[in-house]
Amino acid sequence: MSSGSVGPAGSGDLDQEVLGKRLRQIREYLGLSQQYVTAETGISRSAISEIERGNRKVDSLELRKFARTYQTSVGRLLGEVEGSEAAFSKLERAMVDLTPKDQEEVLRFAEFLSHKRTQRTGGSS
Known part of the structure; x- marks a missing residue:
């Protein structure tokens, strides 16, 4: 189901572009570099960059890693709050x-x- 290429941002249940923008805003608000997030999550810097631009889907394990690193809930990252x-x-x-x-x-x-x-x-x- 996971593949290297991702369809249009709005093609799934969650708009990847919106999620990516939210992840970038939170990271920047916290004053964290992509390199720091890479070190904390184990997600490559290039993947973080692609995610933040909405060009790559985020799996549930990665989402939990982002939430832990950003000290917030997965629900907040998903905009459910x-x-x-x-x-x-x-x-x-x-x-x-x-x-x-x-x-x-x-x-x-x-x-x-x-x-x-x-x-x-x-x-x-």
Whole structure:
């Protein structure tokens, strides 16, 4: 079923071009090079490049490797986290222009809010 050549991007259930773009955006947002991702996943740099351009399909094992390397879920990579996807996209765009110190501050605040919510729901339920 897997072959060296891939049909048009929209020919399968998942648009390979959209997935590739999402993988590239997440990698760039995290400040990771394709070479780093290669070292972490074992997927060749040329394959990563082809995947990010939407020219190569991603198998389920590779998708799990990307998710682990990017510290996210396979569902997020596949765009199945629709309710929060818009919020994540807005946050990612806002974070790009921040300094590393400011990005750390945003992360600390998000962790604070998460912890606060967990305490509220865990303690009073």
